[in-house]
Amino acid sequence: MNDIIAKLKENVIQGRITQDDEGIDETLSGPGVVELTQIALDSKLPVKKIITDGLTAGMEIVGRKFNAKEYYVPDMLASAEAVSEAMDILKPHLEASDIAGKGKFAIVTVKGDIHDIGKNIVAILIKGAGYEVDDLGIDVPTEKIVEYVRENKPAYLGLSALLTTTMLVMGDIIEALKAAGLRESVKVLIGGAAVSEEFAREIGADAYCADGFAAVRVLDSYQAA
Ligand code: B12
Known part of the structure; x- marks a missing residue:
């Protein structure tokens, strides 16, 4: 065996x-x-x-x-x-096994950005770690993301941006979540070549992750908490 x-x-x-x-x-x-x-x-x-x-x-x-x-x-x-x-x-x-679902993780490439190779890798790794993953796609408008969070209540939201222009949209998304009264309901993880730990702090994201493995570690640390 x-x-x-x-x-x-x-x-x-x-x-x-x-x-x-x-x-x-x-x-x-x-x-x-x-x-x-x-x-x-x-x-x-x-x-x-x-x-x-x-x-x-x-x-x-x-x-x-x-x-x-x-x-x-x-x-x-x-x-x-x-x-x-x-x-x-x-x-x-x-469901029948002794592994409880670890919660829903939604991932998206922000408005104006079509890079999806990294996002797809992260989605696969997080799914492999036992989370339910919803991939919202690329170039997704901020309003659609907010609407998705309101309706589907994911525990975690992953934002991907590879351009120095589109990374700014991540801050808009966090502000829009706040305005909709949804910010406290979801942990926001950001990643992509353009962003950094410092930028995550600046826009009030919960975590910056250099890659999918780091994202799994961060998510698992929320489970343990
Ligand atoms: C492939 C590529 C493309 C492909 C994208 C194909 C696709 N389906 O994704 C195409 C050709 C379409 C493209 C287009 C463009 N690109 Co481009 N592209 C790249 C390139 C070469 C590789 C990106 C990549 O896939 N890397 C491999 C993956 C595995 O790495 P990653 O994306 O960083 O993801 C990892 C981590 O960052 C992290 N991560 C990523 N997202 C997330 C999300 C979360 C939640 C978490 C936790 C972690 C995480 O985990 C991933 C896995 O380890 C980069 C160069 C580079 N070195 O990054 C340029 C690059 C990103 N592109 C660039 C540019 C300028 C463009 C264009 C504007 C070019 C143009 N003039 O048309 C367009 C923009 C189109 C648009 N609106 O988005 C610039 C950006 C410059 C800047 N600083 O803004 C770069 C840096 C190239 C350069 N040096 O100039 N591009």
Whole structure:
């Protein structure tokens, strides 16, 4: 049984989404993450163990390799996509398992900005960490974001901007949330190449995150609090 979990972790690290993928080192064959996740479920392994010891443990190593510049963005993306597909398979079993949902995280690229590669990576990583993720898309007007928060009540809102012009919209969004009486209902995380810790403080965001791994750490710290 532990063998399945160990294989799952190894395949996440190798970014082998299915059995047809070669993976980074081209050393693995046989079932990939999607097939192993199904095998683990069929073997009645606890969903929590599949996620924690297989998927999350694998992604932690991917994160370390990425920070150490051993892995590049496409390597990290393959692993993140593998975890995301595994989470789709596990989702129907999540409610029945002992993992409580961690809450809803909405992510959006702000008005005027169409960069979405980083946003998509962050969305996948956060989903892989067990949060429900709503991706609102790119170039989304501030009013639409406020309306979304009012109607869907996400616990967390992630804002992405890559341009020095569009980063200013993040401050407008926070002001608009305040004006609508919604600011206290949602933690706002910001990210993207243009922004910084200092800018987050300036506009009153709850956190700046350099990447998706940092975002998962911040969200998990809110859970622990
Ligand atoms: C790819 C790219 C494009 C693509 C975007 C394709 C797409 N689907 O996203 C295209 C070609 C469309 C494009 C267009 C433009 N681009 Co462009 N683009 C880039 C480029 C090369 C890479 C961005 C990227 O994907 N990086 C990889 C991802 C993984 O990194 P990331 O986005 O930073 O995301 C990570 C973190 O920042 C963080 N993060 C990001 N968002 C969030 C959100 C949250 C909540 C959290 C927690 C974390 C987080 O986590 C991510 C994962 O690690 C950058 C250069 C650069 N080095 O950033 C320029 C860059 C951002 N672009 C730039 C410019 C100027 C433009 C254009 C204006 C060009 C033009 N004259 O038309 C247009 C603007 C279009 C628009 N209105 O948005 C400039 C911005 C300059 C500035 N300071 O304002 C840059 C910096 C290039 C440069 N050096 O001049 N671009």
